[in-house]
Amino acid sequence: MNSSRRKFLKLAGMAALGITAGKYEKIFGLTGYSNTQHSQSVSKLRAMVIDIRKCLVEKGCTACISSCNKTHNVPNIDNTKHEIKWIWKEDYENVFLEKENHFLNEDFKHSEILILCNHCDNPPCVKVCPTKATWKREDGIVMMDWHRCIGCRYCMAACPYGSRSFNWISPRPFIENITKNFPTRTKGVVEKCTFCDERLARNQLPACVEACPQKCLLFGDLNDSKSEVRQVLANNFSIRRKPSLGTNPKIYYIV
């Protein structure tokens, strides 16, 4: 009884703090990135840089997308209403809605930009999940537990990037060749890119990064000032999707 009371108090306390806690960190500027070289005490902060200049050279290239779909048993569903997408391409003007510019070159407006989960540092999807089926790891990866998800789709309503997909029907009949070492999903759960956490654990790069023939995708640690991603970001102009919402997305686009 004692322990259950303590549990209750803990929960009540968390409840009171929970809703506001994340905010204070930001108000007091506590989420600043480390400027020192990666040390033991600072955990990694995974991020991706997409070099659009290079990526657009090879129009119609889908190496990264196919590799991801294959690796993760992403089904190929024709009905766009029920599609599952982890990494895919959308027109520039849709990806960067807030950068509306009528006189931009028509070709560029409709150029296809790669999008995937932004692995936000302040992820709205994590905040709303009623079962903690989606959460942020210490290294910044926004994870999914497909066995805990109840399929309420609150996370999809909360995601400002449309990065999440729901299994409206069973995905299994739509997977051509099942990759045995990665789970397939069931109907009724939400899924999305997890930065290839299973490959990172084996010291491999994410599948999309490895597959890109142009080396347009860079993956690395934002907390390490010597890392390639930090170097590239320091020396090039880059943009992010909807940074004004305070989600702090960790996919950077070099334009």
Add this chain to the structure above:
Amino acid sequence: MIEHALKGTKSYWLWILSLSIIIFVGLLFYLEQLDYGLGLTGLNRDVTWGFYIAQLTFLVGVAASGVMVVLPYYLHNYKVFGKLTILGEFLAIASVAMCVLFVVVDVGQPYRMMNLFLYPSPESLLFWDTVVLSGYLVLNVIISRKVLDSERKSIPPPNWLKPIIIISIPWAISIHTVTAFLYSGLAARPFWMTAILAPRFLASAFASGPALLLVMCLVLKKITKFDPGKEAVQKLALIITYAMAANIFFILMELFTAFYSGIPEHLTHFQFLFVGLEGNTSLVPWMWISVVLGITALTCLFVPKLKQNENILFGICLAIFLSIWIDKGLGMVVTGFIPSPLGEVASYWPTIPELMISLGIWAIGFFIITVFYKVTLSLRRELLT
């Protein structure tokens, strides 16, 4: 007490039978949805919440509105509502039951719903919505049960019940506030992210709920010997008038900020609702019906002659209920998703199975109300004789 529900006229049983058939059909469609997945509905990658969640939102309002008869009676000692409070509480119970069922049919993995309690997440508003809704259900079950019991024994309700009733008043406000917070805290959906959403929800709830209660009272007056009393009916109509006026005022506030500021991400949603967007005009006729019904009904309520005629008042209340149902039960949720965060103007319309499942749940609600009202009214008649 339940035995009163087992004795009734032929038309009572016919009504019960029709409801049971609708429930059964809904259940069959739900089994099909369980088997095939939510792909059976019109929901899709862009519009991830639709008819089910909209019904939940609307019904939380109806549940909360019970407070509009409870508050004057218990807080202001307004005796005229004496016969109505328990009907308001039963309406609340039936509505919360429907709310729970609409959540169950909307989730993709209903078998895992216990995860809500196994992994409570206080940062999620859905956690709080579960807490306040179940609390409200418990409060109303205790209150109505005890009040009816006292009525049967012809004794005043026990003193310990009074604080519970008082608590139920702000609790009613809380259920609709938290439900509004589900939406208004999402930076991704500018249509919902407005501070006036909770006040607007409450205003529309306090018009639509009492309107439904009044419609049911007038029906009961026709088919049974129950009479809510002229004064109670007129007072309820007055409450509906104020709430509806506030509701329309709040909607105008929304329209002003969206249209005067002209910020596209706020504007486009209203355009979708009232004139259509990129050729998608699926909700436009509905929204204009809602506007016309709402404004006509409110205007009629301002005319004493019309308001005092109970037949016309019946029509007015139906119009208000329908107007708000279209606004909340059809437009509010879907429009948050159109256009999508990628500027996509998706389309959504509930499918036949989705509508049949929803109808089944509404029938369950009416079944519960029928049984509760039958017990109450039969009991009262028995006490008179």
